[in-house]
Amino acid sequence: MSFAPVDNSLEGRVLAADLFTENGILLLPEATVITAAHVQLLQKQRISEVEVLQELAEGVKTNIRTQLMELDADEKTVAAYIEALDKTKSLFDQASKSETPELAQFAEIFDQVAEQSMKQLGLFRSLYVLEGADSYTYRHSLNVGILCSLIARLIKWDGERVAFMGTAGFLHDLGKMKVPTEVLLKPGKLTEEEFAEVKKHTLYGYQMIKEMEGSSEMLALCALLHHERLDGSGYPKQLKGDEIPVECQVLAIADMFDAICSDRVYKERTSPFEAAQLLWKEACNGKLNIEIVSQFVRYIALLYVGARARLNSGEEVEVIMIHQDEPMRPLVRRRDEFIDLRHDRKLTIEKMIG
Numbered sequence: 443m444s445f446a447p448v449d450n451s452l453e454g455r456v457l458a459a460d461l462f463t464e465n466g467i468l469l470l471p472e473a474t475v476i477t478a479a480h481v482q483l484l485q486k487q488r489i490s491e492v493e494v495l496q497e498l499a500e501g502v503k504t505n506i507r508t509q510l511m512e513l514d515a516d517e518k519t520v521a522a523y524i525e526a527l528d529k530t531k532s533l534f535d536q537a538s539k540s541e542t543p544e545l546a547q548f549a550e551i552f553d554q555v556a557e558q559s560m561k562q563l564g565l566f567r568s569l570y571v572l573e574g575a576d577s578y579t580y581r582h583s584l585n586v587g588i589l590c591s592l593i594a595r596l597i598k599w600d601g602e603r604v605a606f607m608g609t610a611g612f613l614h615d616l617g618k619m620k621v622p623t624e625v626l627l628k629p630g631k632l633t634e635e636e637f638a639e640v641k642k643h644t645l646y647g648y649q650m651i652k653e654m655e656g657s658s659e660m661l662a663l664c665a666l667l668h669h670e671r672l673d674g675s676g677y678p679k680q681l682k683g684d685e686i687p688v689e690c691q692v693l694a695i696a697d698m699f700d701a702i703c704s705d706r707v708y709k710e711r712t713s714p715f716e717a718a719q720l721l722w723k724e725a726c727n728g729k730l731n732i733e734i735v736s737q738f739v740r741y742i743a744l745l746y747v748g749a750r751a752r753l754n755s756g757e758e759v760e761v762i763m764i765h766q767d768e769p770m771r772p773l774v775r776r777r778d779e780f781i782d783l784r785h786d787r788k789l790t791i792e793k794m795i796g
């Protein structure tokens with residue numbers, strides 16, 4: 443660790459510790475890869491030096507701002523991801539033919555891609571920029587695994603639990619391999635019977651994971667209970683609050699987030715910032731664990747410092763600073779004027795535009 447002056451040479455360096463303003467508002471979290479927009483932000487806050495890690499982040503190119511703002515995913519991450527996707531497909535196919543693979547086979551694939559993704563600030567870019575003919579379930583599994591381990595890190599769980607959550611996320615929808623394809627891939631609305639069939643993926647997943655060599659009851663429970671909601675509105679058991687293990691609560695958050703980001707119903711892709719807003723709403727409605735959602739949402743919001751957004755008033759603004767208490771209502775700049783969305787409650791961010 444060392445201190446570095448706040449100027450353009452800081453781009454691409456990695457923050458060694460959380461950085462706060464004078465009045466204790468989190469500016470940038472530990473492990474942020476610093477962009478040109480961050481340098482401007484620090485200069486505005488009159489911060490003259492910051493603590494950074496020694497080396498530059500691996501795979502991070504000089505023009506990080508472009509990488510972040512133009513949805514240009516890091517090549518290495520994309521390569522690892524595509525390779526993992528391929529292997530995931532063959533393992534999941536194997537599972538569908540009732541030859542349940544060993545847990546270690548899943549773990550091997552997942553660990554590689556998780557490792558790679560975690561090093562990148564552009565994680566979300568990598569996950570949500572990729573389009574392809576590959577089946578939704580494989581990609582969703584991989585994404586949810588990555589998101590689960592990210593959330594576990596954000597809430598400061600230990601390494602063992604972080605690894606567990608990655609695997610749990612990766613395997614949560616394995617039971618879908620037992621749901622008839624014509625139901626699973628049916629375009630349009632499902633009938634009541636068809637939906638009941640889809641819901642069974644939780645039970646199938648539980649059984650499949652229980653049978654796996656090296657698995658555990660909690661891992662199987664994660665597949666069983668990832669559609670439960672804290673207010674009792676989920677399935678298959680309509681559990682409430684603490685009856686749902688916290689691991690399954692984390693999984694529910696990651697699952698919903700990826701589902702929103704990957705939803706193809708809308709032509710315009712939902713950005714992670716917008717997905718985070720929806721997640722926040724669900725948490726406020728008592729369905730998701732609000733403490734965990736708030737940490738996750740804050741992390742995502744921080745990725746959008748320096749990005750352009752459109753307000754519900756139609757005006758374009760730049761996101762300047764994320765507040766600790768209400769990350770979804772940042773300080774924004776409209777031409778020369780600053781607007782604090784915490785105070786202007788009628789205004790909301792409608793769409794991220796760059």
Ligand SMILES: [Fe+2]
Nearest residue numbers: 614615668669
């Ligand atoms: Fe599911």
